[in-house]
Structure formats: structure tokens, C-alpha cells
Amino acid sequence: MSKRNRKRNILLSILAGIVGICLVSILLNKTYRTTFESLPETDRLMLTELSKLYNNFEQSSDQLWNEDYRFDTKPLLLVRTTKDSGLIRSEGFAVNVPMQEGIFAEEIKMPESMGLPKVYRISRFSPTTLSAWFPANFGTLNLKGIETMYFKYYPKMFSDPTLYFNFSTFLLHEGFHIFKQKDWTYDTNGAEHIDNYPVNEENYALMGIEFKLLDQAMAENNPQRIQQYLRDWTVVRNYRYYKWPQLIGETKAEAIEGSARYLEYRYSKLTGGNLMVLATKQEPYHVTFMQAYDFIANGQAESPSFLERSVRYETGAALELTMDKANLPWKEAIEDVPGKKPGITPYEILSNYFKMNDLTTIESQLGEIKEVYDYDALRKQGAKIVKQVNIE
Structure with missing residues (x-):
């Protein structure tokens, strides 16, 4: 086999491996751990905190900012990583986005008692969420034609968070910048x-x-x-x-x-x-x-x-x-x-x-x-x- 053919075969093998990994990941997202109770601990802790946060906004938004600012209705993609500004990411959970089950999305069955809107787990290889691979804790992306905030969470946020960087606190702060202060011009x-x-x-x-x-x-x-x-x-x-x-x-x-x-x-x-x-x-x-x-x-x-x-x-x-x-x-x-x-x-x-x-x-x-x-x-x-x- 010529040197040129050997390089081509290596490249094709690498591409085939990447495609295989993507397909397996997409398949697992659709079929594995599709209920709240079966999710990894960090995901369950995140969704529990989100439920608490949403319930407080639903019942007491006037005690937070005012009756008009309802963070519990804002479109979010919550993405699990391993650390602050993590580059390596897992699947994301879309909330308040008009998703439907498809190749890259699977609805997670949630307990009614948590009071959350429909939660969809989005494959890490979904083309619309690729920007959430960037080494940033939060940002915006377009999901189903809606400007959506993505926010990264990781285990330390729940076990031993740095001041102001527990899940709810950090999410509320940056979400306020993105949703409420979008048109503020002070800075x-x-x-x-x-x-x-x-x-x-x-x-x-x-x-x-x-x-x-x-x-x-x-x-x-x-x-x-x-x-x-x-x-x-x-x-x-x-x-x-x-x-x-x-x-x-x-x-x-x-x-x-x-x-x-x-x-x-x-x-x-x-x-x-x-x-x-x-x-x-x-x-x-x-x-x-x-x-x-x-x-x-x-x-x-x-x-x-x-x-x-x-x-x-x-x-x-x-x-x-x-x-x-x-x-x-x-x-x-x-x-x-x-x-x-x-x-x-x-x-x-x-x-x-x-x-x-x-x-x-x-x-x-x-x-x-x-x-x-x-x-x-x-x-x-x-x-x-x-x-x-x-x-x-």
C-alpha cells in the first residue's frame, strides 16, 4: 500500500470513528436514562434547584424584581460540564423552548410535583448547540428560532460552591444580564x-x-x-x-x-x-x-x-x-x-x-x-x- 493510500485510510478511519461516536451518543440520548429518577446525580440536583427557583418566581416574582420579570418563563439550555468554563460538555437540557422529540432531542419524564415545564435533553452533537462547546460559562444561541441562554453547571456548584457561584445564584445573575438588561445602556x-x-x-x-x-x-x-x-x-x-x-x-x-x-x-x-x-x-x-x-x-x-x-x-x-x-x-x-x-x-x-x-x-x-x-x-x-x- 502506498504512503498516500495509507494516510487516506487513516483519515477515513478517524472520520468513521468520529461519526460512530456521534451516532452512539445520539442513540443513547434517545434511549438511555430518560426519566428524572434515572439521571446522574448532578443533573438531578440541577433540575431540583431549577424547580425551586421557578416555583419562587411563579409565586413571588414581586419579591425578587417585579411581577413583570418572570425568569421561570425564559428559554434556557442547561449544559453539564466537569468544571468552571468547561470545554468538555455533556448533553444539555432545554426548558421553555418549543422543542419536539427528534433525532437530537428527547423529552425527560419529570415528576409533576416539581412543577417544571417540559424538559428536553439535547444531544451534545446537535448542530444548533455546538457553540455551547466554547470555554465560556454562559452565552446565547438560537434554538428553534428563539434566542436562548445556555448556562453550564458542574458538580462543584452543588457540593462545595465558591461564593456567588452556586447554581441558582450564578444563573440568576447572568440571566438577569441576558434577559432583563438586554437593552440597558449603562455599560x-x-x-x-x-x-x-x-x-x-x-x-x-x-x-x-x-x-x-x-x-x-x-x-x-x-x-x-x-x-x-x-x-x-x-x-x-x-x-x-x-x-x-x-x-x-x-x-x-x-x-x-x-x-x-x-x-x-x-x-x-x-x-x-x-x-x-x-x-x-x-x-x-x-x-x-x-x-x-x-x-x-x-x-x-x-x-x-x-x-x-x-x-x-x-x-x-x-x-x-x-x-x-x-x-x-x-x-x-x-x-x-x-x-x-x-x-x-x-x-x-x-x-x-x-x-x-x-x-x-x-x-x-x-x-x-x-x-x-x-x-x-x-x-x-x-x-x-x-x-x-x-x-x-
Whole structure:
């Protein structure tokens, strides 16, 4: 046999092997483990969590975002992998997609008590879901003519999840970005990005006052007192933006990421979970903003870069949670509807509510706030943060 024929035969053998693997996989998807009870443990855990999530949205969507946002009706493809951003994937489970049994799809018989819509297992080799092989945790693809979110889950999400990366929490957060915030424009053209970030002790000290005020607002239940803390917070935030206008990007991140994180916290509270602002795995299951601030200043925890964007997930959620407690309407205002209504950020909602538009008045009120919240001590902590930034 010539060398050329040998290469061709090897190639044909490889192709035949690939075709064989695909055919066996497609056949098994149609005939093997087609009931909930017979599925692998990780798949059963995922569908059980999904059932719980859907039931809570069906019964209490107004306690999560509002009555109009029904995550339990959104089209999903849940894909099992072995790890975070896993490249090697198994079959996927399509929910809220008008599938029919076919070559690549098989309906899984589910217990009625779980209250799920029809669940179809989709072959890993279905041409319409090939993009879900990419090493990404989530994205969108077209399934039966519908833009569908695909989301990857893996065993660690159920056995020992990293904070914010258990199945329900992570799915809710990214699903909110994809479904609810699809037309929000806060992060368009890098609006969250901050050029020339003011690395100086004054900025960090004022940020410390903001954190103290948020801590007090989070711990308080009296709506009038919460409103006062939020009013003082708005004074400080306004001054920071008058002095460093580029920081406005903070509030864009608070709107986008803070709102998605807010939904996580609302769901955790509704279901009796421990997830709360600045969550930890140990009791009391969170730290305060000032504890986080002092950890950073003293070189005991996160890099100072945490204060530039990552903390806005938490400050955004905290502002929204405290506006709830203070009975301040904000959800309609924050929703961005291009061509109809521009949304405004939590900061802008509060600034409008408290009618903050006069710099002289703001500076006068800021002086009083500085005295109450020991600004001099915060400047010393701010100087430590500056030192650490320069070291990095």
C-alpha cells in the first residue's frame, strides 16, 4: 500500500470513528436514562434547584424584581460540564423552548410535583448547540428560532460552591444580564471604565464615609433614619463627582452589576439562604463595608483595586436594598428602555430625590458629615491605601 493510500485510510478511519461516536451518543440520548429518577446525580440536583427557583418566581416574582420579570418563563439550555468554563460538555437540557422529540432531542419524564415545564435533553452533537462547546460559562444561541441562554453547571456548584457561584445564584445573575438588561445602556462604549482614577487619600477617605453610611443604612429598619443615611451618602457622592467627574463610571457599574447582585440577595432572603452583601462562608456570613475597607487599608485582604470596580457590585446592591427598606421607588427609574425612556442609576435616583444640585450647600453639609464620621481617621486609612496602590 502506498504512503498516500495509507494516510487516506487513516483519515477515513478517524472520520468513521468520529461519526460512530456521534451516532452512539445520539442513540443513547434517545434511549438511555430518560426519566428524572434515572439521571446522574448532578443533573438531578440541577433540575431540583431549577424547580425551586421557578416555583419562587411563579409565586413571588414581586419579591425578587417585579411581577413583570418572570425568569421561570425564559428559554434556557442547561449544559453539564466537569468544571468552571468547561470545554468538555455533556448533553444539555432545554426548558421553555418549543422543542419536539427528534433525532437530537428527547423529552425527560419529570415528576409533576416539581412543577417544571417540559424538559428536553439535547444531544451534545446537535448542530444548533455546538457553540455551547466554547470555554465560556454562559452565552446565547438560537434554538428553534428563539434566542436562548445556555448556562453550564458542574458538580462543584452543588457540593462545595465558591461564593456567588452556586447554581441558582450564578444563573440568576447572568440571566438577569441576558434577559432583563438586554437593552440597558449603562455599560455601552465602556461607560463603566474610569480613566485617571484618583489615587489619593481624600478620595479614599470620602469613600470611607460612604461605606460607614451604607453600613448604618443596611443595619437600620426605620425608613426615616435610612433616608437620612442615604441623604448624607448622596452628599458625599455628589462632592466626589464634582471633584473627580471621571468617577461617574462607578455608578454605571452600580446600576448594571449591582442590580444583578441585588436579585441574588433577594432570592437568598426569600429562600432562607445566607447570601448577603459582602458575603462570606462563615458566620455572620458577611463583612461590613468598613471591615472590608479596613482590611484593604491594613493589607489584610483584597487588593486596593477592589475599590475601583468590584466593590460596585456590592454598593449598587446595598443602595437598592436600602431604598427598598426606605420605601423609595427606584425600579421603574433604573430600567433603561432605548427609544422610550433613559434609565438612571441608583446615585442619580437618590440625587434627584434629595434635590442635590447646589455645590455650596453640598460643601456645607459635607463639613458636618466629616465631623460626625471621623474624617481625619479615614484620611489616615486612605493614606495607607495609596501606599499599597503605589507598591502594586
